[in-house]
Amino acid sequence: MKNLCQLSQSQLLNLINKVSFAVDDIHLFLDSHPKNQEALAYFHEHSELRNAALKEYARRFGPLTIDTANDTASKSWEWIEQKWPWEGGNC
Structure with missing residues (x-):
């Protein structure tokens, strides 16, 4: 398997x-x-891989789960403003 940072968005989501x-x-x-x-x-082993993949996805495309939405640098709840997958975002 490729390194997580080398996977495309769809490959990472599939993983x-x-x-x-x-x-x-x-x-x-x-x-x-x-x-x-x-x-x-x-x-x-698989829990660690899942957590690493979720963190990588959040870093590159935005969080998928609430536990990867920990953005302490923002002054508002900005991640909610991105397009949802059914709206054509992050896919």
């Missing part, structure tokens, strides 16, 4: 979707298998 699904799925598995070390390692 975020895939990794988010994997994290959600393994989270459900861990609910019933909490001592499975292989699953726990998979969860940590």
Whole structure:
């Protein structure tokens, strides 16, 4: 896989979707298998990749989630003013 900063916007969004699904799925598995070390390692690895991809997407195209919208330099809630994906923005 390419470095996250080398991915196009659509490639990065696709990666975020895939990794988010994997994290959600393994989270459900861990609910019933909490001592499975292989699953726990998979969860940590993919959670870190998801967080890194979300941060990279937010840096380049604007935040997708509230936890990547931490913009302490702004004096207002400016990220809400960007075009939404269904309006032709960030896709």
